[in-house]
Amino acid sequence: MMVLEIDSVSHAYLGRRKPKWVLKKASHTFEAGTFTSILGPSGSGKTTLLSLASGLDTPTEGAIRYRGQDLRDMGLSRYRRRHAATIFQSYNLLTYLTGIQNVRAAMEITGIRGGRTRALEWLERVGIPADEARRNVLQLSGGQQQRVAIARALACDVDILLADEPTGNLDTGTAGQIIEIFRELAHQRGTCVIVVTHSHHLAKQSDQILTLAKGRIA
Structure with a gap:
C-alpha cells in the first residue's frame, strides 16, 4: 500500500542572483512495510528530499502526499505529529533534558502512552542502559546522543x-x-522506513535503493 508519494518535486534555495535548484522533478512512491535507502554524493539533494518528506519544508514545485493527501492541505505540523518521525544527523535533542525525558517529550507530542517504561525499553534496545538514560544528554557521547535520537523517533x-x-x-x-530494528519495523510492523546514507553496507540491508544524482532520482 502506498503511504508516501513524491510527485514531480523540484526545490530551490533563493540566492542573490538566481535560485539554486537542489531537486529537479523527483518522483517516487514509498510503500508501507518497506525499508528504502537513498544514496548519492554530497550536494545531490538527499537531505533536502528527506526534509521535504518529513514535512519540515514545502517543495518549490510538485507535491508530497501522505496516503493521497497533499501535506500542505493536511498541515505540516499535523503530519509530523501524527504520521512521521525523523532521526536527524545533528540529533536535535533538548539539551536541558535527560535521555528518558527527551523520549517521553516526543511521545507526549504524538499522544503515545507508556511513559517512562516505554521510553526506557526503547533506549535499552538501542544500547542506552537505564543509568545513562537518566543523565543529561550533554553528558553523553556523540554516539550515545545519536542513540537517544533514534530511540525518540522509534518510540513514537x-x-x-x-x-x-x-x-x-x-x-x-x-x-x-x-539496521535490524529498521528491518523489524518495516517487515513486522508495516512501517515505511526511509534512510539517507553514505553507507553501502546499510543500503544493502534495505529492500530497495534509490540513487540521487544532480537533484534527480536515478
Whole structure:
C-alpha cells in the first residue's frame, strides 16, 4: 500500500542572483512495510528530499502526499505529529533534558502512552542502559546522543520513519542493531522506513535503493 508519494518535486534555495535548484522533478512512491535507502554524493539533494518528506519544508514545485493527501492541505505540523518521525544527523535533542525525558517529550507530542517504561525499553534496545538514560544528554557521547535520537523517533509509533545518516556516529555493532530494528519495523510492523546514507553496507540491508544524482532520482 502506498503511504508516501513524491510527485514531480523540484526545490530551490533563493540566492542573490538566481535560485539554486537542489531537486529537479523527483518522483517516487514509498510503500508501507518497506525499508528504502537513498544514496548519492554530497550536494545531490538527499537531505533536502528527506526534509521535504518529513514535512519540515514545502517543495518549490510538485507535491508530497501522505496516503493521497497533499501535506500542505493536511498541515505540516499535523503530519509530523501524527504520521512521521525523523532521526536527524545533528540529533536535535533538548539539551536541558535527560535521555528518558527527551523520549517521553516526543511521545507526549504524538499522544503515545507508556511513559517512562516505554521510553526506557526503547533506549535499552538501542544500547542506552537505564543509568545513562537518566543523565543529561550533554553528558553523553556523540554516539550515545545519536542513540537517544533514534530511540525518540522509534518510540513514537508512527507509520513513516525517516533518518538522515542514522548510523554515522555509531560503532559497527550498534549500527548493525539499528539496521535490524529498521528491518523489524518495516517487515513486522508495516512501517515505511526511509534512510539517507553514505553507507553501502546499510543500503544493502534495505529492500530497495534509490540513487540521487544532480537533484534527480536515478
